Amino acid sequence: SQKIEQNSEALNIQEGKTATLTCNYTNYSPAYLQWYRQDPGRGPVFLLLIRENEKEKRKERLKVTFDTTLKQSLFHITASQPADSATYLCALEGTNAGKSTFGDGTTLTVKP
Amino acid sequence: GEEVAQTPKHLVRGEGQKAKLYCAPIKGHSYVFWYQQVLKNEFKFLISFQNENVFDETGMPKERFSAKCLPNSPCSLEIQATKLEDSAVYFCASSQNRINEKLFFGSGTQLSVL
Numbered sequence: 001s002q003k004i005e006q007n008s009e010a011l012n013i014q015e016g017k018t019a020t021l022t023c024n025y026t027n028y029s030p031a032y033l034q035w036y037r038q039d040p041g042r043g044p045v046f047l048l049l050i051r052e053n054e055k056e057k058r059k060e061r062l063k064v065t066f067d068t069t070l071k072q073s074l075f076h077i078t079a080s081q082p083a084d085s086a087t088y089l090c091a092l093e094g095t096n097a098g099k100s101t102f103g104d105g106t107t108l109t110v111k112p
Numbered sequence: 113g114e115e116v117a118q119t120p121k122h123l124v125r126g127e128g129q130k131a132k133l134y135c136a137p138i139k140g141h142s143y144v145f146w147y148q149q150v151l152k153n154e155f156k157f158l159i160s161f162q163n164e165n166v167f168d169e170t171g172m173p174k175e176r177f178s179a180k181c182l183p184n185s186p187c188s189l190e191i192q193a194t195k196l197e198d199s200a201v202y203f204c205a206s207s208q209n210r211i212n213e214k215l216f217f218g219s220g221t222q223l224s225v226l
Binding site: 034036041042043044045046049089091098099100101102103104105 | 116145147154155157160167168170171203205210214215216217218219220
């Protein structure tokens with residue numbers, strides 16, 4: 001069955017360091033992969049989208065990679081700040097799917 | 113509007129009662145999605161609409177859950193005869209084009225079944 005796994009439920013890092021979050025999937029051929037940020041009590045907010053034929057995407061301090069051979073996406077936040085503390089979700093969608101399938105998320109805490 | 117509006121924010125029902133949740137997508141968005149978030153992060157897809165037509169309903173429990181998106185009305189998700197395990201946050205999201213435009217989420221409806 002299709003499965004999406006995000007590394008460790010929780011990740012704690014020091015301010016200024018780079019946070020790296022992992023999204024692995026099995027039995028899936030996604031056409032697109034997205035990353036969202038969710039704060040407590042709020043809905044997810046879109047951050048980045050990467051297509052299957054793209055290797056890397058950047059936006060300010062964020063970088064996403066997509067390796068369809070390894071079936072993995074890495075999400076990096078450079079020069080992390082306490083305000084980056086949140087839960088980060090990856091979501092995959094196939095070409096003909098009518099939905100995005102979400103991972104369980106990784107809760108990032110950036111300590112000052 | 114420029115944001116997805118979900119009402120009510122909180123809903124408390126006794127087991128066996130009906131629950132109805134509403135979602136107004138962003139104006140101009142053709143696709144609406146409903147997700148259920150149980151526990152902390154587990155996100156479960158329920159159903160999607162393209163305008164008023166069901167697009168994908170593979171996640172919908174057939175027996176007690178129903179949903180509609182009618183013209184000029186908020187979309188709705190209805191649960192007949194709620195059960196304890198229906199307690200969750202229900203999120204609605206909309207997108208302009210399905211082909212992986214980003215999803216815009218509402219703030220969710222917290223349903224508590226007692």
